[in-house]
Amino acid sequence: MQYSAAEENYIKAIYRLQDHAAMVTTNALADALQTKPPSVTDMLKKLKAKKLLNYEPYKGVKLSAEGKKVALAVVRKHRLWESFLVSKLQFGWDEVHEVAEELEHITSKKLIDKLDAFLGFPRFDPHGDPIPDSQGRITIQPQVRLTELPLHQSAEISAVGSQSPALLELLKAKGLQLGTRLDVRKIFSFDRSLDIRIKQQASVNISFELASVLFVKTC
Amino acid sequence: MQYSAAEENYIKAIYRLQDHAAMVTTNALADALQTKPPSVTDMLKKLKAKKLLNYEPYKGVKLSAEGKKVALAVVRKHRLWESFLVSKLQFGWDEVHEVAEELEHITSKKLIDKLDAFLGFPRFDPHGDPIPDSQGRITIQPQVRLTELPLHQSAEISAVGSQSPALLELLKAKGLQLGTRLDVRKIFSFDRSLDIRIKQQASVNISFELASVLFVKTC
DNA sequence: ATTAATTTTTAGATTCGCCTAAATTTAAAT
DNA sequence: ATTTAAATTTAGGCGAATCTAAAAATTAAT
Numbered sequence: 001m002q003y004s005a006a007e008e009n010y011i012k013a014i015y016r017l018q019d020h021a022a023m024v025t026t027n028a029l030a031d032a033l034q035t036k037p038p039s040v041t042d043m044l045k046k047l048k049a050k051k052l053l054n055y056e057p058y059k060g061v062k063l064s065a066e067g068k069k070v071a072l073a074v075v076r077k078h079r080l081w082e083s084f085l086v087s088k089l090q091f092g093w094d095e096v097h098e099v100a101e102e103l104e105h106i107t108s109k110k111l112i113d114k115l116d117a118f119l120g121f122p123r124f125d126p127h128g129d130p131i132p133d134s135q136g137r138i139t140i141q142p143q144v145r146l147t148e149l150p151l152h153q154s155a156e157i158s159a160v161g162s163q164s165p166a167l168l169e170l171l172k173a174k175g176l177q178l179g180t181r182l183d184v185r186k187i188f189s190f191d192r193s194l195d196i197r198i199k200q201q202a203s204v205n206i207s208f209e210l211a212s213v214l215f216v217k218t219c
Numbered sequence: 220m221q222y223s224a225a226e227e228n229y230i231k232a233i234y235r236l237q238d239h240a241a242m243v244t245t246n247a248l249a250d251a252l253q254t255k256p257p258s259v260t261d262m263l264k265k266l267k268a269k270k271l272l273n274y275e276p277y278k279g280v281k282l283s284a285e286g287k288k289v290a291l292a293v294v295r296k297h298r299l300w301e302s303f304l305v306s307k308l309q310f311g312w313d314e315v316h317e318v319a320e321e322l323e324h325i326t327s328k329k330l331i332d333k334l335d336a337f338l339g340f341p342r343f344d345p346h347g348d349p350i351p352d353s354q355g356r357i358t359i360q361p362q363v364r365l366t367e368l369p370l371h372q373s374a375e376i377s378a379v380g381s382q383s384p385a386l387l388e389l390l391k392a393k394g395l396q397l398g399t400r401l402d403v404r405k406i407f408s409f410d411r412s413l414d415i416r417i418k419q420q421a422s423v424n425i426s427f428e429l430a431s432v433l434f435v436k437t438c
Numbered sequence: 439a440t441t442a443a444t445t446t447t448t449a450g451a452t453t454c455g456c457c458t459a460a461a462t463t464t465a466a467a468t
Numbered sequence: 469a470t471t472t473a474a475a476t477t478t479a480g481g482c483g484a485a486t487c488t489a490a491a492a493a494t495t496a497a498t
Contacts, residue, residue, distance in 0.1 A: 006485060026446055039486055041447055046484090058446060058493060089333040099327045108318045114308040225455060245476055258456050260477055265454090277463060277476060 001050075005105040008074045009033060010043050011052060014063055015071035023060030072136040078104040079125035079132075080115050086126040086178070087119065093126045093178070094163040109134075126178055127159055146194070146214040149184055153218055156181045161213035174204055176214070220269075224324040227293045228252060229262050230271060233282055234290035242279030291355040297323040298344035298351075299334050305345040305397065306338065312345045312397075313382040328353075343377055343436075345397055365413070365433040368403055372437055375400045380432035393423050395433070 003011070013032045017024045026044070030037045048055040052067035063071060081103040085091040091099075106112075113134055116122075123139045125131055130138040143158045157180045160167065171177060181199035188194070192208035222230070232251045236243045245263070249256045267274040271286035282290060300322040304310040310318075325331075332353055335341075342358045344350055349357040362377045376399045379386065390396060400418035407413070411427035 004484080027444095035485090036487065037446065038448080038488085042485075085330070089330070089337055091333065095329075099325070099330050102325050102327070103322075106318070106321050108321070110314075111304070111308070111318050114310065118308055223454080246474095254455090255457065256476065257458085257478080261455075 002107055003070060006043070007047065007052075008070070008105055010040075010047060011063065011067055011071045012074045012078075014053065014061060015068065015075070018063060023062065025060050029061075069136055072132045072138070074104055076132040076134075076136070077106070077112055079129060080112060080119065080122075082125045082127070083119050083122050083131070084115060087122075092168060093160060094165055094168050096126065097163070124158060127163070129159070143215040143217045146184075146196075146211040146216050147192075147208065149216055149218070151184050151187070154181065154183045155216035155218045157214055158217040159215035161215065167210075167213065170210065174206060174210075175201075176206075182216070221326055222289060225262070226266065226269075226271075227289070227324055229259075229266060230282065230286055230290045231293045231297075233272065233280060234287065234294070237282060242281065244279050248280075288355055291351045291357070293323055295351040295353075295355070296325070296331055298348060299331060299338065299341075301344045301346070302338050302341050302350070303334060306341075311387050312379060313384055313387055315345065316382075346378055346382070348378075362434040362436045365403075365415075365430040365435050366411075366427065368435055368437070370403050370406070373400065373402045374435035374437045376433055377436040378434035380434065386429075386432065389429065393425060393429075394420075395425075400438070401435070 010029070010033065013029055014024050017028055017032060021028070026037050026040045029040045029044075033040070044053070044055045044061055047053050047067070051064055052070060053061050053063050055061040078100050081100040082096045085096040085099060086093060116131075116134065121133075122131055124143075130140070132138045145161075146155075146157075149155055157176060157178055160171070160178070175198060176182075182196045184194050185197050185203055186195040193205055194208070194211050195203050195205050197203045229248070229252065232248055233243050236247055236251060240247070245256050245259045248259045248263075252259070263272070263274045263280055266272050266286070270283055271289060272280050272282050274280040297319050300319040301315045304315040304318060305312060335350075335353065340352075342350055343362070349359070351357045364380075365374075365376075368374055376395060376397055379390070379397070394417060395401075401415045403413050404416050404422055405414040412424055413427070413430050414422050414424050416422045
């Protein structure tokens, strides 16, 4: 079966919202999708008819097993395209979302699987979110905040908790990017700032605020 | 300005048909787009209002200067995506058209320009058709049929005149693909078959039929 | 436990791109 | 030069996805 871009967007939004609330409400969806509640109601009826979700009027909505499969497929497409844009086309992390939002609706499964192979079957996207494999399985994130990394434990930056241009600017200035190998040399108790050493290079001092939006995987 | 996928498809179809006839007719368009004449009339009115074409009822249609610009942009996108699919994702030439038909409607100009750079600014797509640059300029094809290549003149395969699976199979068996460097060692007058030498490798003999659907650029 | 406020759904309309059937214009044929 | 045939346009409608305004159901509050 194949779904329209609008349908896929609803499914994806419900999938996201499900994590934070047992039942997804009409208004929450309208908010997330930048649309109005009546439009949501209409679409929910349609998706219910297609058995992608369980919806009872006034009660809220949850994805069916089939719906979750569709959601994972869309998430897979989105995150693979983001990975492509960053690792091959030199986009910044803060620029990829909108474009991936369009690319994720391209329908060829073959395309996505070949793209996956071309990228070397990455398990995390540039924001550190897991990429479902072609069966929809996802690897649980083994990453921790840099603030939680033990001293002298070697690790690499695997995700960034925000995509603000301000953060991007700071990271560039500090010479930090996705994949940068580092370990923590010292933690200053005064301001909880960290001295980190970048893989056989000089040390830099970074603030607690910065360290807490950086995620690392030990290696 | 930005145009819908449907609008872009009409513009592209008109652009193609303009080459073969001074005026593009409603029926020809309906045929090319697998749609019905009344739909075409509707869209022509809309595109005329947007000044993308000159249309007089019952007389036919021609693209305006602005329309040609849009057409070239769409053609550029289509051919760059086809190049990507073949040269990076290992698609066969015969499989790329449909997918590219979807990808060509992604709207980010930045994406396309970065894709262009990633591919090394190719001037021809896998079928040998020229790729407009970011200004819409196209290079005239400097390629010739392999049957017309002088003896010992080094060249590379730049296009294939057909996309049949049968041809693809044969090329694979002979070890020939887009970009393969070669030169002609001998032409047998009996059947006009050619012995060609693949760039520092063994020679192979190919039939005149095959040679005449292969296009090469000297280099 | 009624009333008030909020959330959600229904009703009815709009735009886009398409359709069929019928009318109209242009071109071809006798 | 009429008549016939073909091409094109108009008229009216449909499904998808959206909207506003109004009604109904749920939740919160006095």
